[in-house]
Amino acid sequence: MITTDHRIASSNGIKITHEDEEFASLVSNLSLFNETYSEQELHQWNAAVGPDGFLDDSDYSNQRTLEEIIKDEYFRNPEPPTPNIFFDCIVRIDLIWSSDSDTYDPKLKLMGCDRPRAQILKKESHLNDLREVNPITGKENKGFSVADCMKLAGQVRVQYKEDEGGYVFTLVKTEGNGRFVKKLIANFDPADPKYTRILYLPFTIFFHPQDASLEVMNKSEAGQHHVDAEKRMTQNEAQKFASGIAMGNPTSVYCKKFLTELELDFKEHMNEERKNFGEKPWPSISSISRINLGEGKGMFSLHSKKGNQPGYDFTKLGFQTAREIAKDITEEDLIMSTSAQTFASMYHSFCTDHHPTQVGRKAQKALFTVEELKEYFLTFFRKNNIKHSNDEDLLPEDEIKLKNLSLSGGIKSLEYLAITVFWEGDGRPKIGRWWKRNVSTKDGQVRKNGFTSDHDCAVNFISKTDKLLREHMKTAIDKQ
Numbered sequence: 001m002i003t004t005d006h007r008i009a010s011s012n013g014i015k016i017t018h019e020d021e022e023f024a025s026l027v028s029n030l031s032l033f034n035e036t037y038s039e040q041e042l043h044q045w046n047a048a049v050g051p052d053g054f055l056d057d058s059d060y061s062n063q064r065t066l067e068e069i070i071k072d073e074y075f076r077n078p079e080p081p082t083p084n085i086f087f088d089c090i091v092r093i094d095l096i097w098s099s100d101s102d103t104y105d106p107k108l109k110l111m112g113c114d115r116p117r118a119q120i121l122k123k124e125s126h127l128n129d130l131r132e133v134n135p136i137t138g139k140e141n142k143g144f145s146v147a148d149c150m151k152l153a154g155q156v157r158v159q160y161k162e163d164e165g166g167y168v169f170t171l172v173k174t175e176g177n178g179r180f181v182k183k184l185i186a187n188f189d190p191a192d193p194k195y196t197r198i199l200y201l202p203f204t205i206f207f208h209p210q211d212a213s214l215e216v217m218n219k220s221e222a223g224q225h226h227v228d229a230e231k232r233m234t235q236n237e238a239q240k241f242a243s244g245i246a247m248g249n250p251t252s253v254y255c256k257k258f259l260t261e262l263e264l265d266f267k268e269h270m271n272e273e274r275k276n277f278g279e280k281p282w283p284s285i286s287s288i289s290r291i292n293l294g295e296g297k298g299m300f301s302l303h304s305k306k307g308n309q310p311g312y313d314f315t316k317l318g319f320q321t322a323r324e325i326a327k328d329i330t331e332e333d334l335i336m337s338t339s340a341q342t343f344a345s346m347y348h349s350f351c352t353d354h355h356p357t358q359v360g361r362k363a364q365k366a367l368f369t370v371e372e373l374k375e376y377f378l379t380f381f382r383k384n385n386i387k388h389s390n391d392e393d394l395l396p397e398d399e400i401k402l403k404n405l406s407l408s409g410g411i412k413s414l415e416y417l418a419i420t421v422f423w424e425g426d427g428r429p430k431i432g433r434w435w436k437r438n439v440s441t442k443d444g445q446v447r448k449n450g451f452t453s454d455h456d457c458a459v460n461f462i463s464k465t466d467k468l469l470r471e472h473m474k475t476a477i478d479k480q
Contacts, residue, residue, distance in 0.1 A: 152176030318344025432480025
């Protein structure tokens with residue numbers, strides 16, 4: 001006879017990590033909350049509302065608990081419910097666990113896929129939600145609303161423990177970090193500051209198969225979280241990347257493979273594994289924008305609705321160049337991704353033979369070879385960094401780093417940004433003058449003139465930006 005002996009993995013509200021070392025990235029939402037929020041601030045926030053604190057209009061008296069679902073549904077039939085069968089229930093706050101994106105799992109070789117820590121730290125955001133005006137009563141401090149909360153989501157891991165002679169169930173929350181925090185803020189009780197009393201949240205849950213591997217369970221949970229992350233604007237690209245990697249999302253996997261081949265890190269996803277093996281960390285990039293859309297898309301595409309793109313080879317070269325400059329010249333641990341994107345765009349425009357832009361004119365040869373343009377980039381950054389420059393008048397505030405190739409509130413075009421640095425800025429050498437001195441004619445003669453804005457390469461480069469910026473770019477190129 002199959003045993004029905006079981007327990008549900010719970011938290012004491014103090015220890016952060018899960019009891020089972022196999023679940024290395026799981027953390028207790030309750031313990032994280034208790035670690036982050038002080039009794040003083042919780043009391044102060046609630047007392048400011050009134051003697052009873054924030055309202056909580058939830059009533060779960062007609063809902064079954066997770067324990068009841070396990071007893072009544074999981075063990076009811078000879079075979080447990082399949083993973084596509086869901087159950088609605090309420091779950092005690094001490095039974096809720098999350099996969100932590102700040103924690104590395106050495107067995108999975110992955111960071112966790114959820115962001116409980118990041119959500120818990122957003123104190124002002126949660127307070128603002130609780131202080132909103134109730135649309136029905138018109139009064140401030142709406143508190144915790146069951147209509148706003150709806151249901152959180154989770155998947156239940158099932159383990160049979162030989163030494164215990166029974167099953168251990170672990171609920172892994174995949175949606176609802178913010179609602180967990182707001183629930184606890186609104187239900188603070190000075191007589192029970194560590195929330196030892198019974199407090200529930202509503203969930204829709206699924207059960208993993210008993211024989212599911214850690215990899216399979218993690219992938220399924222990450223997949224559910226990733227879908228939720230795609231829907232929520234508050235989820236940033238790092239969180240989407242983490243859940244995408246964990247679930248095996250092809251676009252995230254392709255992005256990670258691209259960066260790994262270049263020995264680049266993003267948000268510790270590669271470096272945590274390297275640290276685990278005692279290896280030196282790689283430089284990190286600031287963003288994966290435009291390289292996180294999958295093979296043949298974003299920067300990896302040669303054409304898009306927004307205009308011509310660098311393609312895979314030039315994109316790879318752009319990131320390689322940024323890495324080399326950061327490592328050997330500017331000594332920056334964090335590489336601004338816009339610098340790599342700028343290099344890629346310039347390689348594409350200036351190292352490619354483009355179709356003629358004037359009727360009746362033959363196509364012009366590319367202005368640079370890849371090797372020549374790369375040498376210009378290296379020369380430019382060497383001359384503008386004290387450690388590698390021969391300019392005795394160069395001061396620390398005069399140095400130009402990769403971070404100077406960052407899009408600001410006023411500049412939204414990579415190509416226009418390049419103009420401000422390599423054509424117009426204080427840095428030397430200017431690209432046009434360097435080209436004139438270092439790129440000889442096809443018969444080996446020294447050039448007498450620089451290139452102009454009507455060259456096919458320059459036309460391609462200028463065409464990538466907004467029409468309002470093009471005249472300024474043309475003027476800057478022709479001045480060199």
